[in-house]
Amino acid sequence: MAFNLAYTLALVCAYFALRRFMRRSTQQGSLMFPGPTPLPIVGNALSLPSQKVWIKLAEFAKLYGSIYALRLFGRQIVVLNSPEVARELLEGNSATVYTNRPLPKIIELAGFDKGVVLEHDLGKLRLARKLLHSVLQPKQMPLYHEALDYHINTFLRNLSQDPDDFSQHIHHLTAGINIEVSHGYRVKSRDDSYVGKANVFGENFARATLHNGHIVNWLPFLAYLPTFLPGMGWKARARAWRDQYISLAQEGHEMVKDDIAKGTARPSLTLTALEESEPGLYPDETIMFTATQVYAGGGDTTSSILTSFVLLMVQYPETQKRAQDEIDRAIGPGRLPGLSDRSNLHYVDAIVTEVARLRPPIPILPRLAARDEVYNGCLIEDNAYVMMNFWAMLHDEDRYEDPHAFKPERWLGIEERDANHHPLEIVFGFGRRVCPGRYLAEETLFAAIARVLAVFNISHAEDSKGNPIIPSGDTTNGGITCPVPFTCKIRPRSPAAAELVQRSFEDVA
Numbered sequence: 001m002a003f004n005l006a007y008t009l010a011l012v013c014a015y016f017a018l019r020r021f022m023r024r025s026t027q028q029g030s031l032m033f034p035g036p037t038p039l040p041i042v043g044n045a046l047s048l049p050s051q052k053v054w055i056k057l058a059e060f061a062k063l064y065g066s067i068y069a070l071r072l073f074g075r076q077i078v079v080l081n082s083p084e085v086a087r088e089l090l091e092g093n094s095a096t097v098y099t100n101r102p103l104p105k106i107i108e109l110a111g112f113d114k115g116v117v118l119e120h121d122l123g124k125l126r127l128a129r130k131l132l133h134s135v136l137q138p139k140q141m142p143l144y145h146e147a148l149d150y151h152i153n154t155f156l157r158n159l160s161q162d163p164d165d166f167s168q169h170i171h172h173l174t175a176g177i178n179i180e181v182s183h184g185y186r187v188k189s190r191d192d193s194y195v196g197k198a199n200v201f202g203e204n205f206a207r208a209t210l211h212n213g214h215i216v217n218w219l220p221f222l223a224y225l226p227t228f229l230p231g232m233g234w235k236a237r238a239r240a241w242r243d244q245y246i247s248l249a250q251e252g253h254e255m256v257k258d259d260i261a262k263g264t265a266r267p268s269l270t271l272t273a274l275e276e277s278e279p280g281l282y283p284d285e286t287i288m289f290t291a292t293q294v295y296a297g298g299g300d301t302t303s304s305i306l307t308s309f310v311l312l313m314v315q316y317p318e319t320q321k322r323a324q325d326e327i328d329r330a331i332g333p334g335r336l337p338g339l340s341d342r343s344n345l346h347y348v349d350a351i352v353t354e355v356a357r358l359r360p361p362i363p364i365l366p367r368l369a370a371r372d373e374v375y376n377g378c379l380i381e382d383n384a385y386v387m388m389n390f391w392a393m394l395h396d397e398d399r400y401e402d403p404h405a406f407k408p409e410r411w412l413g414i415e416e417r418d419a420n421h422h423p424l425e426i427v428f429g430f431g432r433r434v435c436p437g438r439y440l441a442e443e444t445l446f447a448a449i450a451r452v453l454a455v456f457n458i459s460h461a462e463d464s465k466g467n468p469i470i471p472s473g474d475t476t477n478g479g480i481t482c483p484v485p486f487t488c489k490i491r492p493r494s495p496a497a498a499e500l501v502q503r504s505f506e507d508v509a
């Protein structure tokens with residue numbers, strides 16, 4: 001038995017060694033990327049932690065440089081640690097090679113590859129991105145300003161009524177904005193049933209994209225085994241996710257069609273696709289799944305930055321005070337700041353930029369190489385994962401002095417954004433799959449952060465003896481990260497500020 005096992009292992013090792021040798025010898029003259037030495041079969045799996053792998057990958061960058069490679073169970077993983085290298089590969093002549101994202105088997109089974117985020121059909125992807133661009137490009141932003149006012153002022157009112165639930169209010173804010181952009185649907189109550197269903201989809205999507213969490217991603221043939229076999233519960237789960245996703249997408253689509261028929265449809269992606277585009281340009285399937293995935297792309301990412309902002313205000317009271325002084329000087333106490341004040345609120349703007357740098361919501365994200373490619377003399381293999389390590393790019397000490405400190409002032413006095421230095425040019429990704437929601441995200445973040453600072457003080461919560469409760473500042477693991485849950489104290493800055501919150505809510509309600 002022991003002999004059989006050893007014999008089998010030896011055969012497998014020999015197979016992988018031979019495969020690598022054959023591959024290298026077919027790519028004459030190409031070298032191997034630097035990187036840690038892989039073990040047979042498992043490759044570098046044992047040197048990677050199960051939590052926050054991006055930090056370890058950033059440490060490797062100090063040893064091996066801005067592009068290096070690892071191996072995981074035979075698959076090459078090329079890690080990009082600088083925006084220059086990422087742009088050269090993902091925006092240069094070979095950009096088309098790296099268009100796709102890896103498609104884990106569970107995603108296909110759950111139907112989440114329909115839409116945009118994980119769409120593999122390049123024709124459908126092109127249409128979905130065209131549609132997203134048509135509704136989310138900068139010149140379309142004014143269409144959503146009234147919705148931003150409504151949702152942000154409602155958020156302020158919710159914060160003033162129930163400050164301890166700030167994390168839920170943040171989530172509700174971004175959900176409301178996204179559903180408005182995708183379907184023109186205005187969320188009025190905190191227990192809206194459509195939001196409830198969209199949240200279930202968001203949670204399922206997040207679970208499905210935890211790549212390591214599903215055995216079928218590693219052993220795809222399992223997908224073809226019957227569901228009644230023991231240990232196949234994941235198959236029924238994937239089917240339930242798929243049914244829920246399709247039903248949500250159809251419900252949203254029908255809702256907009258009804259609104260159009262009644263003449264009550266608000267501006268949205270679905271309305272644009274159905275009414276304002278060349279007839280037949282967008283098939284129904286493209287419209288409804290792309291619209292539904294706006295929720296997956298825009299919700300947790302924007303919420304993550306807003307939650308990080310609250311945490312950082314607890315940790316850096318002097319930064320909060322400086323921003324409030326700027327708002328008081330530029331705006332005064334009688335009204336809330338808005339997007340038109342952005343050019344006068346440089347320090348608030350710098351806070352948005354620095355939060356995104358210090359705590360990027362997506363620390364790391366892979367693309368998939370569609371064929372063998374030689375880059376700087378080294379081979380990127382067909383099917384390699386090409387990892388954008390945003391966290392490493394944004395914490396590079398050669399680029400940012402004291403990179404682990406929160407210092408918004410580093411962004412003051414900057415006239416033009418340098419694409420390889422400014423965090424908001426990096427955190428949204430690169431090239432053909434760059435985030436289509438980036439302009440909306442920036443406007444949402446600026447307006448929400450400026451208004452919170454104008455009317456609230458954020459500070460440590462206190463225990464029963466009056467001692468401050470210090471948040472750990474730690475980050476969750478996963479595809480989209482966020483501060484681990486923490487408590488804090490959020491109170492109106494003055495009775496006049498409390499009154500302004502109430503009045504501003506009534507103005508938009």
Ligand code: HEM
Pocket residue numbers: 116117118129132178181293294297298299301302305361362365427428429430431432433434435436437438440441
């Ligand atoms: C601070 C907030 C946000 C961050 C940090 C962020 C970041 C990202 C990143 C890194 C990507 C992948 C880019 C790449 O592969 O190069 C992405 C894709 C995407 N984002 Fe965002 N995003 C944010 C907000 C939004 C918002 C508000 C929306 C929608 C209104 C949105 C919709 C999407 C969609 C649909 C994709 C998939 C695009 C594709 O696969 O082609 N995002 N985002």
